[in-house]
Amino acid sequence: MSRSPSPCFTLFMPVWLRLPRVIRVCHGSLIPRQKKPSCSPACPEQWPSPVTGKMARKSKRNRKPQLPRLYLRRGDRIKVVACLDYALEHDLDLTSVAVNNLDLLKGRERKVAERAIHGALREEYRNYGRSEGDISFQTFLTEGSTFLRYDRGDPETLRDERRRVIESGGQYPPRETLRTTTTRSRALAPHPPAGSDTSGLSLHSTPEFEGFNGSMAWNDDRSGENRPSPAAAVPRQLLRSAAVSPASMGEESFPQSTRAEEVPETVSPQTPIHATHEVHVDALEKELARRAEELKAASRTIVQQQDHIFTLSNRLTAAEKECKEIERSIKKAAELKDNVTVQANLRYENSVLRDQNIKMISQREVISKAARDSLVPTNQSVREEFDLILAGLKDGCSSVSITMPRVARAFDADDLNETPVLAWSRRLTGLTFREFVAGAIDDNISDIHIISALTATATADLVFESSFPDFLPRESPMLDQYRQHILTRGTPPYPQAPSHSNSNRI
Amino acid sequence: MLSELDLLACHSILSTPNDQDNSNSYFHSKILVKTASDLSLSLANALQGVLSPSDDTMLGADLEPDPFCPQTPATPTQEDRNQTEPRSLVAMAFEEHILRALKLKANLLLARSKYKLVFPHPGHRFDATTMVRDGESQRTGSRFAQLNGKRNGEQELQGRLKVKLCLFPGLYVRREEVLSGKEYGVGVNVRNCLVECDNFVKGGGEEGRGMEGFSLVVRAVVLV
Numbered sequence: 001m002s003r004s005p006s007p008c009f010t011l012f013m014p015v016w017l018r019l020p021r022v023i024r025v026c027h028g029s030l031i032p033r034q035k036k037p038s039c040s041p042a043c044p045e046q047w048p049s050p051v052t053g054k055m056a057r058k059s060k061r062n063r064k065p066q067l068p069r070l071y072l073r074r075g076d077r078i079k080v081v082a083c084l085d086y087a088l089e090h091d092l093d094l095t096s097v098a099v100n101n102l103d104l105l106k107g108r109e110r111k112v113a114e115r116a117i118h119g120a121l122r123e124e125y126r127n128y129g130r131s132e133g134d135i136s137f138q139t140f141l142t143e144g145s146t147f148l149r150y151d152r153g154d155p156e157t158l159r160d161e162r163r164r165v166i167e168s169g170g171q172y173p174p175r176e177t178l179r180t181t182t183t184r185s186r187a188l189a190p191h192p193p194a195g196s197d198t199s200g201l202s203l204h205s206t207p208e209f210e211g212f213n214g215s216m217a218w219n220d221d222r223s224g225e226n227r228p229s230p231a232a233a234v235p236r237q238l239l240r241s242a243a244v245s246p247a248s249m250g251e252e253s254f255p256q257s258t259r260a261e262e263v264p265e266t267v268s269p270q271t272p273i274h275a276t277h278e279v280h281v282d283a284l285e286k287e288l289a290r291r292a293e294e295l296k297a298a299s300r301t302i303v304q305q306q307d308h309i310f311t312l313s314n315r316l317t318a319a320e321k322e323c324k325e326i327e328r329s330i331k332k333a334a335e336l337k338d339n340v341t342v343q344a345n346l347r348y349e350n351s352v353l354r355d356q357n358i359k360m361i362s363q364r365e366v367i368s369k370a371a372r373d374s375l376v377p378t379n380q381s382v383r384e385e386f387d388l389i390l391a392g393l394k395d396g397c398s399s400v401s402i403t404m405p406r407v408a409r410a411f412d413a414d415d416l417n418e419t420p421v422l423a424w425s426r427r428l429t430g431l432t433f434r435e436f437v438a439g440a441i442d443d444n445i446s447d448i449h450i451i452s453a454l455t456a457t458a459t460a461d462l463v464f465e466s467s468f469p470d471f472l473p474r475e476s477p478m479l480d481q482y483r484q485h486i487l488t489r490g491t492p493p494y495p496q497a498p499s500h501s502n503s504n505r506i
Numbered sequence: 507m508l509s510e511l512d513l514l515a516c517h518s519i520l521s522t523p524n525d526q527d528n529s530n531s532y533f534h535s536k537i538l539v540k541t542a543s544d545l546s547l548s549l550a551n552a553l554q555g556v557l558s559p560s561d562d563t564m565l566g567a568d569l570e571p572d573p574f575c576p577q578t579p580a581t582p583t584q585e586d587r588n589q590t591e592p593r594s595l596v597a598m599a600f601e602e603h604i605l606r607a608l609k610l611k612a613n614l615l616l617a618r619s620k621y622k623l624v625f626p627h628p629g630h631r632f633d634a635t636t637m638v639r640d641g642e643s644q645r646t647g648s649r650f651a652q653l654n655g656k657r658n659g660e661q662e663l664q665g666r667l668k669v670k671l672c673l674f675p676g677l678y679v680r681r682e683e684v685l686s687g688k689e690y691g692v693g694v695n696v697r698n699c700l701v702e703c704d705n706f707v708k709g710g711g712e713e714g715r716g717m718e719g720f721s722l723v724v725r726a727v728v729l730v
Contacts, residue, residue: 375517376617377610379723382677383644385610386724390674392603399599400557420552428672430627439628443670449640449729451556455600456674458552460623462545463607467704469537469615 393455394448402447404437424457513616516701520612534609542605546597549604559595615701618682622707622717623675626726632667638725640673667730676726680719 336342377385425433440450520533550557614621626637638644 375513376619377613382610382614383724385606386674386677387643389603389606389610390727392606393600393674396599396601396603399560400596401560402556403558404556421556428625428627440671443628445671445729449671449673451553453671453673454553455549456672457625458549459604459607460625460675462548463604464611464621464623465704465706465708468541468608469533469612469703 389459390452390456393459394452397448397451397455400451402451404441404447404450420458420461421454424454424461427461428453428457512700517616520615533612538605538608538612542601542608543597545604545608546599546601547594549600550594550597553596557596611706615703615705617705618702620680620682620705620707620720621723622678622680622720624678624717624726625672625675626669626728627672628668628670630669632669632728632730636676636722636725637669637728640727640729644725670729672726672728674727676722677724678717678720679723680721 422433425431425436429436429439431439437450521531624636632639
């Protein structure tokens, strides 16, 4: 395409110049199919009048061999109809732009391309246009072309004519439905590049083509010189994109719109568009709800992670401060390491603290001793008690009759048996009972005194030197386990409890 | 901590008032009385050949049936009376002083101290600082010893006195070392922290043997 157009071709020049290439691309991409698909909703030939049964077989026999059928994907149809919308929007002749430009093609190729474009328009008309009883597709096409051929000089007249056409038909669906289509395409299309065309025309009328890699088109064909107007460039892009192979177009240029549009087509080609829209809206709402839940969960996770990060940062800050303090202390210690005065002061403080510690320990011992002594009788009370015990002992001895000589002989016979009396006698005098009694009689000691002394010895043995009240040897399995637990945990095994003689145990 | 807790626990056991008699604890009103009765009976059994009830009226009075309770069940036979009643009567005579001794022993439990009873043997020289003659109270004897100790003649007289018989032993005490701070912890026996019931050192009837660290509390009552 080394041919440079003259400036007089302001609007249609790029279209005219590029249409052959477009159609070439279109011809290469619109792949003819020899076999009729079983039930393909994308087949435009089946949508207007599906033929079945004998009539179909008759028509096959009578008719001439038909042209290979073309199949456009939904995305491609949208692009074709968007081209129509663009033409209406910018008062371009639809026939000149889209259809008559196919004149460069001849024969079968032209027919194939024309059929593809007409099929797409027909389908769009069927879905979004007026009912078939009101107006035919041909009338719709003629009406649009006639309107587009109207005088373009007077905007007011043009607006009135549009209003008239709309009112005569009750509605003017192609424009609005295409608006809907383009809006959806805009929503599903990726964001435009930063260097994309920002003119008011392209922004307002063809937002869906902002992400259509338009800059690539400029650089591809014209290398930046004789830059065509957007009004002419966009239809070229439309047709080109519509003519590209369905697989590549659907996946590269409009992947999301293609996926979004496949849903209603799989339901039924005859389903009204509002039903498909509802299904689509429901799916989108579900997807939106799911995404909202995911967003909430992600937000919560983010908040938790932020809190954790905040805590860790605080710890890190505190640790850094401590590290600085330690470093400062180390530096100070290193500086004062050889300072004799500081060392002397430290030694003095150490000695003072040690003295204070010793004083506190001694005070604690004194306090504990005082508390313990408060529970213990004083020495004076002990003396008084001893006097009373002795007095009671004497009273007891005086209240019984004593037969000393006879008994002394009796106790002599029991010397070998170590009777308690003999033990008491030895404890008292260091002699046997007979020797003790004999010596006492020789010293003119009365029987009461002898028995008193013996009873006092017995009292010392039975009462004071017994283990009464011994709480420890009481049999208590639970207490034994408790003690064993304390011993194994807190102290090494302690020696066995001292065995108490049966005479001392109470 | 364990020592103080055990001390307070023992004090609580010894001094908790009885439900029926708020003036005395269960320990004093029940356990001590029963123990005193048992010990006095043991004493009576040990001295059964020496001691007997003083007169028959005392025995007969106790053997008469209670007029207010004529149908006393399990009335002992005459043979049983002859075997047991004299001992119980003798035991009753010593029960009072044994009960008092038990109370003193229980009160001395709470002191972390070792006590020792010393019986001066006959023939030992009388020492007024550690002995007191029979008939003198502990305070009077002490004052007498202090007053007369300055007189050389009486001091010589006391030095010539010898003990004939010890009527009641003298009491000595030794303060147990309180566990210092470094001794608390591992290696300290649990028993060292508990209240020691057998805090009276056994044996050692003679003075001067194993008396290191002991100090006099009560002087012995002797006959000279």
